[in-house]
Amino acid sequence: MNKRAKKAITLAAAVTSLGTSLGVAPVDAQAAVDMFLQQGKKDSVRESTQGKIESTQGKIESTQGKISNQEKHIDPVNLNKNR
Amino acid sequence: MARGDTVMRIPARKTDLDGNAVFGFTCNQCLNCCHHKKIQVNPYEIARIAETLGITTTECIALYTTGNGSYLKFREDATCPFLDTRGCTIHAVRPLVCRLYPLSRHVSDTGHEWFSELQPQKNCTGIYLGQGSIRTYINEQNAEAYMQAADCYLNMLWKMMAMLENLVADVEEQPHGQHPDDAIGVHTEYSNWMDMDVVVDRYCQIRQTAFPDDIDEKMRMHLDALYFWINNA
Numbered sequence: 367m368n369k370r371a372k373k374a375i376t377l378a379a380a381v382t383s384l385g386t387s388l389g390v391a392p393v394d395a396q397a398a399v400d401m402f403l404q405q406g407k408k409d410s411v412r413e414s415t416q417g418k419i420e421s422t423q424g425k426i427e428s429t430q431g432k433i434s435n436q437e438k439h440i441d442p443v444n445l446n447k448n449r
Numbered sequence: 450m451a452r453g454d455t456v457m458r459i460p461a462r463k464t465d466l467d468g469n470a471v472f473g474f475t476c477n478q479c480l481n482c483c484h485h486k487k488i489q490v491n492p493y494e495i496a497r498i499a500e501t502l503g504i505t506t507t508e509c510i511a512l513y514t515t516g517n518g519s520y521l522k523f524r525e526d527a528t529c530p531f532l533d534t535r536g537c538t539i540h541a542v543r544p545l546v547c548r549l550y551p552l553s554r555h556v557s558d559t560g561h562e563w564f565s566e567l568q569p570q571k572n573c574t575g576i577y578l579g580q581g582s583i584r585t586y587i588n589e590q591n592a593e594a595y596m597q598a599a600d601c602y603l604n605m606l607w608k609m610m611a612m613l614e615n616l617v618a619d620v621e622e623q624p625h626g627q628h629p630d631d632a633i634g635v636h637t638e639y640s641n642w643m644d645m646d647v648v649v650d651r652y653c654q655i656r657q658t659a660f661p662d663d664i665d666e667k668m669r670m671h672l673d674a675l676y677f678w679i680n681n682a
């Protein structure tokens with residue numbers, strides 16, 4: 367993996383954390399990391415970045431379905447293992 | 450892609466409200482809404498809480514957050530870590546989502562802002578007034594500075610996402626080779642870019658400037674450091 371690939375994964379982790387903290391579902395970061403780890407997923411990255419991405423700042427019930435989306439976020443610990 | 454495909458879905462009873470929409474609410478401090486919640490906290494909010502508690506942002510993230518510093522870490526009994534029998538122990542520096550409640554705020558990547566009225570919390574003893582406006586309510590909650598800070602970080606996030614997309618395209622074009630820019634230092638030495646104190650401390654060392662006392666100045670440096678990082682990769 368070259369330096370730019372490593373950089374992209376680090377950036378994806380930062381996007382995930384910052385996005386989560388601002389109420390933005392960081393599907394782009396997830397898709398980007400998937401691509402590096404599995405290859406051949408460029409389309410999914412493009413598709414996910416075409417959407418109108420919004421930030422939601424509200425108290426959210428931890429029992430709502432949205433939580434499962436939140437738990438799909440990249441775990442930076444696991445990311446580090448893949449560097 | 451329709452609105453909502455990449456957005457948190459929240460239980461709102463009204464949405465697409467602008468700041469002039471009629472809204473008024475008196476909270477009776479029953480504290481029911483400090484249980485079973487996801488409370489998002491951005492680096493500015495962590496810095497405010499850390500300052501009040503007299504600890505570093507590193508300690509604050511470790512002690513009170515989850516998701517790499519993105520949410521407050523609720524206790525096993527599903528209560529907020531800052532809730533005690535007297536109420537919110539960090540009321541003066543409570544996060545934006547707590548100030549807004551029972552509203553939520555939405556911002557698109559083009560800067561469009563709108564609000565939702567959330568479904569009332571079960572057993573909430575607060576009173577909906579049917580007068581006033583969302584803007585007035587936000588002012589009463591001293592939420593403006595927190596919204597501005599969130600917007601500063603959001604602008605950075607959109608830049609980071611654009612940069613990520615470029616990197617992905619680049620790497621796919623040259624999956625096995627070295628990119629010409631690889632000679633440029635890759636600033637990946639921080640394990641957590643959310644940690645304002647660590648990032649600003651390092652940035653001050655590089656810039657040979659004093660570590661700022663003021664949180665607004667610290668936030669500005671944090672954003673500068675992030676900007677420097679994504680533009681020098």
Ligand code: SF4
Nearest residue numbers: 483529531532537547
């Ligand atoms: S920070 Fe304060 S207001 Fe917000 S959930 Fe915790 S105790 Fe409640």
Ligand code: SF4
Nearest residue numbers: 476479480482573575
């Ligand atoms: S549940 Fe309602 S009345 Fe009780 S603290 Fe929350 S907003 Fe205030």
